[in-house]
Amino acid sequence: MEVLQLLVSGVSQGCVYGLIALGFVLIYKATEMVNFAQGEIMMLGAFVAFTFANLLGWPFWMAVIMTLLVMAAFGALTERLILRPMIGEPPFSVLMLTIGMGYVLRAGAGAIWGNEPRTLTTPYSGGIVDLGGVIIGYENIVIIVGTAVLCLVLFLFFRYSRVGIAMQATSQNQLAAYYMGIPVKRIYSLVWALSAGIAATAGILVAPVALVDPLMGFIGIKAFAAAIVGGFGSLPGAILGGIIIGVVEQFAALYLPPGFSETSAYVILLVMLLVRPEGLFATMLQKKV
Amino acid sequence: MSLLTLSNIETYYGPIMAIHGVSLSVEEGQIAILLGANGAGKTTVLKTISGAMDPQKGKVLFEGQEIQGKDPDEVARMGVAHVPEGREVFPFLTVKENLLMGAFSRRDGEVASDIDMVLDYFPVLKEKAAQQAAFLSGGQQQMLAIGRALMLRPRLMLLDEPSLGLSPRLVSEIAEIIKRLNEEQSVTMLLVEQNARMALDIGDYGFVLEVGRIVMEDTCDRLKDAEDIQEFYLGMKDEGVRGRRRWKQRKTWR
Numbered sequence: 113m114e115v116l117q118l119l120v121s122g123v124s125q126g127c128v129y130g131l132i133a134l135g136f137v138l139i140y141k142a143t144e145m146v147n148f149a150q151g152e153i154m155m156l157g158a159f160v161a162f163t164f165a166n167l168l169g170w171p172f173w174m175a176v177i178m179t180l181l182v183m184a185a186f187g188a189l190t191e192r193l194i195l196r197p198m199i200g201e202p203p204f205s206v207l208m209l210t211i212g213m214g215y216v217l218r219a220g221a222g223a224i225w226g227n228e229p230r231t232l233t234t235p236y237s238g239g240i241v242d243l244g245g246v247i248i249g250y251e252n253i254v255i256i257v258g259t260a261v262l263c264l265v266l267f268l269f270f271r272y273s274r275v276g277i278a279m280q281a282t283s284q285n286q287l288a289a290y291y292m293g294i295p296v297k298r299i300y301s302l303v304w305a306l307s308a309g310i311a312a313t314a315g316i317l318v319a320p321v322a323l324v325d326p327l328m329g330f331i332g333i334k335a336f337a338a339a340i341v342g343g344f345g346s347l348p349g350a351i352l353g354g355i356i357i358g359v360v361e362q363f364a365a366l367y368l369p370p371g372f373s374e375t376s377a378y379v380i381l382l383v384m385l386l387v388r389p390e391g392l393f394a395t396m397l398q399k400k401v
Numbered sequence: 402m403s404l405l406t407l408s409n410i411e412t413y414y415g416p417i418m419a420i421h422g423v424s425l426s427v428e429e430g431q432i433a434i435l436l437g438a439n440g441a442g443k444t445t446v447l448k449t450i451s452g453a454m455d456p457q458k459g460k461v462l463f464e465g466q467e468i469q470g471k472d473p474d475e476v477a478r479m480g481v482a483h484v485p486e487g488r489e490v491f492p493f494l495t496v497k498e499n500l501l502m503g504a505f506s507r508r509d510g511e512v513a514s515d516i517d518m519v520l521d522y523f524p525v526l527k528e529k530a531a532q533q534a535a536f537l538s539g540g541q542q543q544m545l546a547i548g549r550a551l552m553l554r555p556r557l558m559l560l561d562e563p564s565l566g567l568s569p570r571l572v573s574e575i576a577e578i579i580k581r582l583n584e585e586q587s588v589t590m591l592l593v594e595q596n597a598r599m600a601l602d603i604g605d606y607g608f609v610l611e612v613g614r615i616v617m618e619d620t621c622d623r624l625k626d627a628e629d630i631q632e633f634y635l636g637m638k639d640e641g642v643r644g645r646r647r648w649k650q651r652k653t654w655r
């Protein structure tokens with residue numbers, strides 16, 4: 113019983129890590145840079161949803177849709193205005209820039225919404241299902257189902273849509289994509305929009321259970337570990353890496369001395385790097401040098 | 402008016418000048434060829450035309466419009482298809498998806514029939530249509546690269562050493578295809594080759610590039626008889642081992 117309960121909350125927490133990790137991987141694959149502000153974009157998404165749903169009192173579904181649109185636009189604009197001028201700069205500078213962006217977003221969120229934790233109310237908050245003694249909150253079910261649906265949509269998008277295939281083409285060979293007339297820069301913007309939308313989804317899903325505050329984006333570090341565990345380049349790997357870390361954390365919290373839970377993400381990362389440095393799903397993408 | 406005109410192009414890799422004032426014109430309907438030894442600057446000339454590199458000086462005119470400094474995707478959409486050195490297919494997309502990407506910017510309803518047309522030119526690709534491009538042989542990848550470029554419905558095709566690493570039989574097959582595309586699809590060709598014999602056989606007009614300068618140009622028939630060409634290009638072994646270096650492209654993240 114207890115095991116099952118831990119499993120469910122571990123998987124649902126892991127889905128959130130996985131979704132943020134997905135954003136890391138998407139941006140990395142397409143543009144070969146790492147956006148360390150991914151967790152903060154999730155935090156911003158949660159605040160925007162909180163603003164629409166709680167402060168403005170919009171119906172929840174409308175708040176969700178508007179949040180996704182606003183955050184996708186935010187992602188695209190960030191790429192266009194902040195990252196694109198950095199093309200050609202050393203990767204290290206770009207990395208520092210995204211870390212700096214994270215700081216700015218945290219400070220900005222604190223200035224706008226304050227530093228005390230908020231709660232996003234949803235139509236499903238507080239509901240539970242009782243599976244013969246195993247109590248599962250609706251929030252957790254929504255996280256898991258929502259993640260599964262999003263993954264399916266992404267799969268179909270990358271597999272069948274023209275733009276999705278063009279994103280793959282761009283990440284496999286940028287110059288060849290240019291030669292084919294694919295507007296590579298616009299594809300970068302779209303990838304950022306998509307990643308921000310996914311991060312915002314994670315923010316909305318986790319907000320009912322995690323409290324919304326400017327520091328909630330710090331779980332981005334664990335999501336980063338999840339992305340590496342998954343092979344940094346594999347989308348299913350990112351989700352799976354997130355779920356592994358989420359589940360191990362839950363079990364570590366119960367069965368290991370205090371402190372282990374919080375560090376377990378990094379322990380998994382370390383073990384992974386020692387045992388199988390290429391990650392669970394060896395990157396399907398051999399980058400050219 | 403020529404379809405393509407380069408006037409006094411100078412292109413640099415960082416501080417190193419690779420192209421020292423190249424001027425050339427390609428007439429509509431021609432197969433123009435560009436010969437030169439390893440490191441002469443042939444690839445750099447093509448990259449300067451397609452916009453992958455910007456010239457420091459000089460002009461590139463396509464259909465009378467200046468295109469130097471434009472991004473390569475824009476140049477491609479204007480009708481210039483670059484088939485790069487080393488094929489550069491999308492390895493993890495299927496053959497069919499690779500072809501679709503060639504038609505990315507097209508909005509007409511004829512993409513599907515063009516895919517059939519391309520597969521008719523390259524029957525070997527037909528049976529591999531659902532396979533990932535990474536699993537094709539070198540020759541098949543070259544055909545895919547040409548077919549993918551054809552999907553752009555280009556006015557001008559830039560071909561960078563399509564015969565590289567292919568068996569003599571495949572080289573003549575590729576040469577045949579280039580000639581047919583030129584005639585049947587009225588695609589003007591600018592063909593870069595180290596295989597001078599093949600290029601001179603199918604070409605109409607030729608340029609010879611040496612360390613970044615055009616040192617000779619004439620009709621291919623006359624070039625074939627030129628002493629220098631016979632000595633240096635037709636007598637020469639075709640492929641050297643080459644260390645491939647890449648310069649960081651200013652327009653991409655890599």
Ligand SMILES: Nc1ncnc2c1ncn2[C@@H]1O[C@H](COP(=O)(O)OP(=O)(O)OP(=O)(O)O)[C@@H](O)[C@H]1O
Pocket residue numbers: 414417419437438439440441442443444445446486595643646647648649
């Ligand atoms: N990435 C690079 N960085 C610096 N210099 C380069 C780079 N690529 C080419 N060069 C230099 O520019 C000159 C022209 O190179 P280019 O690749 O255009 O030659 P090429 O005629 O295509 O040769 P090949 O037949 O070997 O393909 C050479 O001297 C080469 O050393």
Ligand SMILES: [Mg+2]
Pocket residue numbers: 443444445486561
């Ligand atoms: Mg070359």
